[in-house]
Amino acid sequence: MGRLTGGDPSLLRRINSAVVLHALRATDYATLTEVTRVTGLSRPTVEGVVEGLIEAGLVVETAAEEGAARRQGRPARRFRFRAEAGHLLGLEIGPHRVAAVLADLDGTFLGTASKAVSETASADERLDRLRVAVADLLRRAGVARSSLRAVGVGSPGIVEADGTVRLGTALPGWTGLDLGERLRRSFRCPVLVENDANAAAVAEHWKGAATGSDDMVFVLAGLSPGAGSLIGGRLHRGFGGAAGEIGALHLLGREATPETLLSTTDKPLHPLDEQAVAEVFAHARKGDARAQAALDRFIQRLVHDVAVLVLALDPELVVVGGWAAGLDGVLEPLRGELARYCLRPPRVALSMLGEAAIATGALRLALDHVEEELFAVESTVTARR
Amino acid sequence: MGRLTGGDPSLLRRINSAVVLHALRATDYATLTEVTRVTGLSRPTVEGVVEGLIEAGLVVETAAEEGAARRQGRPARRFRFRAEAGHLLGLEIGPHRVAAVLADLDGTFLGTASKAVSETASADERLDRLRVAVADLLRRAGVARSSLRAVGVGSPGIVEADGTVRLGTALPGWTGLDLGERLRRSFRCPVLVENDANAAAVAEHWKGAATGSDDMVFVLAGLSPGAGSLIGGRLHRGFGGAAGEIGALHLLGREATPETLLSTTDKPLHPLDEQAVAEVFAHARKGDARAQAALDRFIQRLVHDVAVLVLALDPELVVVGGWAAGLDGVLEPLRGELARYCLRPPRVALSMLGEAAIATGALRLALDHVEEELFAVESTVTARR
Numbered sequence: 001m002g003r004l005t006g007g008d009p010s011l012l013r014r015i016n017s018a019v020v021l022h023a024l025r026a027t028d029y030a031t032l033t034e035v036t037r038v039t040g041l042s043r044p045t046v047e048g049v050v051e052g053l054i055e056a057g058l059v060v061e062t063a064a065e066e067g068a069a070r071r072q073g074r075p076a077r078r079f080r081f082r083a084e085a086g087h088l089l090g091l092e093i094g095p096h097r098v099a100a101v102l103a104d105l106d107g108t109f110l111g112t113a114s115k116a117v118s119e120t121a122s123a124d125e126r127l128d129r130l131r132v133a134v135a136d137l138l139r140r141a142g143v144a145r146s147s148l149r150a151v152g153v154g155s156p157g158i159v160e161a162d163g164t165v166r167l168g169t170a171l172p173g174w175t176g177l178d179l180g181e182r183l184r185r186s187f188r189c190p191v192l193v194e195n196d197a198n199a200a201a202v203a204e205h206w207k208g209a210a211t212g213s214d215d216m217v218f219v220l221a222g223l224s225p226g227a228g229s230l231i232g233g234r235l236h237r238g239f240g241g242a243a244g245e246i247g248a249l250h251l252l253g254r255e256a257t258p259e260t261l262l263s264t265t266d267k268p269l270h271p272l273d274e275q276a277v278a279e280v281f282a283h284a285r286k287g288d289a290r291a292q293a294a295l296d297r298f299i300q301r302l303v304h305d306v307a308v309l310v311l312a313l314d315p316e317l318v319v320v321g322g323w324a325a326g327l328d329g330v331l332e333p334l335r336g337e338l339a340r341y342c343l344r345p346p347r348v349a350l351s352m353l354g355e356a357a358i359a360t361g362a363l364r365l366a367l368d369h370v371e372e373e374l375f376a377v378e379s380t381v382t383a384r385r
Numbered sequence: 386m387g388r389l390t391g392g393d394p395s396l397l398r399r400i401n402s403a404v405v406l407h408a409l410r411a412t413d414y415a416t417l418t419e420v421t422r423v424t425g426l427s428r429p430t431v432e433g434v435v436e437g438l439i440e441a442g443l444v445v446e447t448a449a450e451e452g453a454a455r456r457q458g459r460p461a462r463r464f465r466f467r468a469e470a471g472h473l474l475g476l477e478i479g480p481h482r483v484a485a486v487l488a489d490l491d492g493t494f495l496g497t498a499s500k501a502v503s504e505t506a507s508a509d510e511r512l513d514r515l516r517v518a519v520a521d522l523l524r525r526a527g528v529a530r531s532s533l534r535a536v537g538v539g540s541p542g543i544v545e546a547d548g549t550v551r552l553g554t555a556l557p558g559w560t561g562l563d564l565g566e567r568l569r570r571s572f573r574c575p576v577l578v579e580n581d582a583n584a585a586a587v588a589e590h591w592k593g594a595a596t597g598s599d600d601m602v603f604v605l606a607g608l609s610p611g612a613g614s615l616i617g618g619r620l621h622r623g624f625g626g627a628a629g630e631i632g633a634l635h636l637l638g639r640e641a642t643p644e645t646l647l648s649t650t651d652k653p654l655h656p657l658d659e660q661a662v663a664e665v666f667a668h669a670r671k672g673d674a675r676a677q678a679a680l681d682r683f684i685q686r687l688v689h690d691v692a693v694l695v696l697a698l699d700p701e702l703v704v705v706g707g708w709a710a711g712l713d714g715v716l717e718p719l720r721g722e723l724a725r726y727c728l729r730p731p732r733v734a735l736s737m738l739g740e741a742a743i744a745t746g747a748l749r750l751a752l753d754h755v756e757e758e759l760f761a762v763e764s765t766v767t768a769r770r
Contacts, residue, residue: 014402015400019397027530039397040398040427041427042426042428043425045425045427051709215624231621236698237699238600239600239701239731240699240728242728242729242740243697244697244699246696302502306691311627311631311693312628312629312694313628313695314627314630314698316629343552343625344551344625344627346624
């Protein structure tokens with residue numbers, strides 16, 4: 001973590017490159033002399049680094065400003081960072097829809113797209129829908145596929161580091177799917193697959209309810225609840241990508257599943273039947289006692305799961321998303337229970353990004369990946385070519 | 386996190402200083418020319434940095450090697466890092482003893498000391514015992530108090546960032562104690578106060594059962610169980626220092642405390658009465674059914690608490706310390722339950738450092754603090770003087 005391995009020349013090249021690129025990005029237009037002065041690097045080092053960055057397409061020499069006062073002799077060459085040098089995609093693959101967000105290397109949004117998909121769709125059908133959405137989006141934005149530098153993906157399930165879904169019961173054919181590999185066939189750039197709740201946590205931190213809160217838990221409340229957490233501003237995935245998979249908590253001495261808790265009859269709801277869930281909510285709002293009781297059971301369970309996460313992680317803030325964000329009265333019992341169990345209860349807020357959270361977080365992860373390549377100074381980073 | 390803030394001159398000075406110091410530490414003896422070549426920094430930058438490091442006492446010019454072939458003119462000046470430039474203390478303050486470990490800037494142990502203390506001792510008495518142990522240790526090692534660069538402390542309780550104990554029911558007079566401030570009066574260097582289980586987690590990772598495992602949970606099993614965790618090799622404290630304070634888990638729908646679980650009568654054990662606990666363990670070993678039942682209840686509870694932590698954090702490894710490490714048969718039920726609840730159960734191991742864990746971890750935290758000052762390249766670090 002930032003500790004330098006003494007005398008490793010490739011690491012030092014990376015550091016120098018990051019320093020120069022960051023200086024250029026900060027100043028927009030700079031001369032080699034300015035970069036040398038700002039960075040403390042030697043002139044030959046700066047020249048070598050800038051040359052490499054130009055070859056990589058990340059920096060370009062610009063014409064001398066016409067308006068600048070002419071000094072004697074040749075004007076100094078000026079350079080700038082090319083934000084347009086690449087593009088990024090953030091994708092969501094969910095039970096009922098697929099969605100995509102496109103941005104440039106500064107993370108500026110250039111467009112979005114989404115398509116409905118059946119909850120019973122096979123993995124192939126679901127990925128086909130996604131490809132259509134992406135192709136539409138790139139065409140509309142006039143961005144070539146070859147310009148993509150990284151693609152982030154948020155999807156339900158426990159995801160391995162290589163993008164394989166180890167367990168994903170929410171989508172048909174998802175468990176064991178080599179999702180990363182499948183998507184890499186469509187994109188000639190790194191594809192980063194992330195659990196949907198994890199991606200949403202990143203998004204709420206970037207531009208949602210958790211900006212300014214580096215230690216937060218995002219709860220994606222639904223029939224199969226999941227959670228994502230940031231610790232010190234960084235996503236906490238766990239060693240095997242299973243951190244926050246609180247769906248298994250009900251096994252710890254509790255037999256009830258969300259589907260049974262939310263049912264107003266003897267039969268549990270279907271795990272993906274959000275229509276049935278919406279009806280329970282609607283009935284509860286109309287004063288139906290059975291529906292209200294089902295909703296209370298569900299909220300109580302959600303509150304318990306969140307309390308356990310809070311004791312283990314001690315976040316500053318809990319953001320509630322998924323459908324629970326649309327529930328009346330989910331925040332008050334949550335605040336009450338957390339005050340009971342926690343010495344310093346975290347703040348509790350509803351998601352601000354709603355259904356855009358997952359794709360937005362996936363985009364941020366793609367941007368993080370590119371920024372790490374370009375700007376990060378970390379001894380543990382393995383350079384990728 | 387390692388991302389550079391473009392054009393911040395004080396940050397760049399810090400980076401350059403870290404690079405030079407690291408190069409010197411790696412090569413033992415180096416000339417300015419060698420440092421310039423290895424780091425890619427300009428000669429004036431290296432000269433300025435080395436001058437600053439000499440002023441700070443961290444680098445010293447050494448005599449030219451007598452055996453080296455004499456070249457024409459004055460031999461090049463050579464410099465080395467001074468590991469003896471400072472010392473570190475790791476302290477444990479526990480219910481029944483206080484302990485101290487002394488090391489140099491490379492973390493090499495120079496001596497240890499410990500003293501028994503009564504579980505009913507007041508905060509003042511406990512701190513006095515600690516001061517005596519430290520004074521003995523420094524005198525025996527021949528190290529001046531003024532040479533201490535940082536002091537780490539491990540103690541039960543939830544500890545604020547400034548070293549105040551927010552809640553510490555295990556020791557009389559501990560809750561609300563400004564422990565950091567009290568110890569800073571004894572030491573003219575940074576004093577870092579840490580929860581005991583957190584310190585032990587760091588120690589097991591440094592030189593115990595968790596070397597090579599950057600994602601681990603340490604469980605300090607006792608009447609008031611606590612846990613510490615490393616995520617990506619870094620200690621996870623939580624936003625308010627309460628992460629892993631699983632003592633409160635029993636409030637979540639369970640009324641039994643460890644003291645009632647371990648009791649063989651209708652009355653709970655005293656929270657700090659480890660003698661009574663040892664008797665229960667001894668009776669169980671001799672085949673006493675009531676004692677065995679009490680032990681089973683305790684282990685079942687411990688296993689449940691660990692399972693919850695594992696679901697939330699998804700570590701690679703769980704290390705069990707505290708007295709549970711001395712229990713026969715705590716690992717097997719733990720492995721069995723984790724296999725039931727977790728998709729990829731973590732490895733489970735017993736503590737290797739035993740009662741040395743807390744002071745050793747506290748020392749490592751002091752060393753981390755000094756290394757961060759000297760070697761770290763982090764945009765978020767605030768320079769301390």
